[in-house]
Amino acid sequence: MLLIALCLASGLSLAHAAAFNGQSYVSVADWARGNGLKCSWLKRGDEIVATNRTTRLVFDKDSRMAEVNGINVALSFPLASDRGVLLAAQMDLNTTIRPLLYLPRFADPKRITTICLDPGHGGKDTGNHTFWHSEKTYTLALALELRNQLQKAGCNVILTRSKDTYVELPDRPALANRRGADLFVSLHFNATPTGKDEVEGPQTYCITPVGASSTDAQGEGANYGPTTANRVEQRSLLLAYQMEKSLVQSLRVPDRGVRRARYAVLRDATMPAILIEGGYMSHPVESKKIYNAGYRQQMAQAMVKGILAYQRLVSPPPPPVAPSTNRPAAKNPLANWNKISTNNHTW
Numbered sequence: 001m002l003l004i005a006l007c008l009a010s011g012l013s014l015a016h017a018a019a020f021n022g023q024s025y026v027s028v029a030d031w032a033r034g035n036g037l038k039c040s041w042l043k044r045g046d047e048i049v050a051t052n053r054t055t056r057l058v059f060d061k062d063s064r065m066a067e068v069n070g071i072n073v074a075l076s077f078p079l080a081s082d083r084g085v086l087l088a089a090q091m092d093l094n095t096t097i098r099p100l101l102y103l104p105r106f107a108d109p110k111r112i113t114t115i116c117l118d119p120g121h122g123g124k125d126t127g128n129h130t131f132w133h134s135e136k137t138y139t140l141a142l143a144l145e146l147r148n149q150l151q152k153a154g155c156n157v158i159l160t161r162s163k164d165t166y167v168e169l170p171d172r173p174a175l176a177n178r179r180g181a182d183l184f185v186s187l188h189f190n191a192t193p194t195g196k197d198e199v200e201g202p203q204t205y206c207i208t209p210v211g212a213s214s215t216d217a218q219g220e221g222a223n224y225g226p227t228t229a230n231r232v233e234q235r236s237l238l239l240a241y242q243m244e245k246s247l248v249q250s251l252r253v254p255d256r257g258v259r260r261a262r263y264a265v266l267r268d269a270t271m272p273a274i275l276i277e278g279g280y281m282s283h284p285v286e287s288k289k290i291y292n293a294g295y296r297q298q299m300a301q302a303m304v305k306g307i308l309a310y311q312r313l314v315s316p317p318p319p320p321v322a323p324s325t326n327r328p329a330a331k332n333p334l335a336n337w338n339k340i341s342t343n344n345h346t347w
């Protein structure tokens, strides 16, 4: 049951502020209007679209995902409806929606030079296993392809494993931390025991906000304290968003959304860190693509694009090269990145 709370200080009317299960909720329409977005109902009382020139948000009471410029992003708390007013948890607006809309440009003055790739599983840990295919084989194949493409773009790449070896989970982010990596990208493929014909497409995880439950929480409570990764949570969210967007748009596959998890490989990373489930080995069509080197090459291209899109948002462009200098040009990591074609989506 919704408990209506007075919220006079914030200027919200009685009907538009509420507390539910200890979370404070506000009217989606009020919040959107306060942020310069125009609201209209797609389904009265249940589904709202909020837009301005560059942004389109969709909130649907029956979905735990909000749509942010066409990409699904998991909310930590369900939406609610009270007397025809659609309500969202203030925490979701603060930790998920606002950072995607308002992260200051050039939030990270350091350009990305080193990326740590983490091929999931390995050795005695096969990961998902369907027929004679093991997840560990394809995460490594994808990581080697992605390493190749990133190196061609002028980037340093560290792998947590380059062979079929077992690496403890905590050792993976520890390596990235020790080597001063700028990004940590863990690669996995998914499987589902039910709905094998229906469930397909990538999903990209980043750290769960403090005080929230993870998207697919399996008994993990919201009381989990802050992790190292929460220090750079907003940049991890932005990286996850750009990665999911690039994968979905480049590969034309269903969008299973940006999600939250406190996976061991994410929570100890000191740099922006994401875990990508590249697709479903249990799906009859998608599995065949995952086992195909050509498709993994396309997937790696999409990942490079996602990283590049993220870099453009958080880091300033490189200084222009002076034409008249006789000095040899300093090694400019990612010097070739601008030559890689990217879709210039409105942000």
Ligand SMILES: [Zn+2]
Binding pocket: 120, 121, 127, 128, 135, 188, 189
């Ligand atoms: Zn896995």
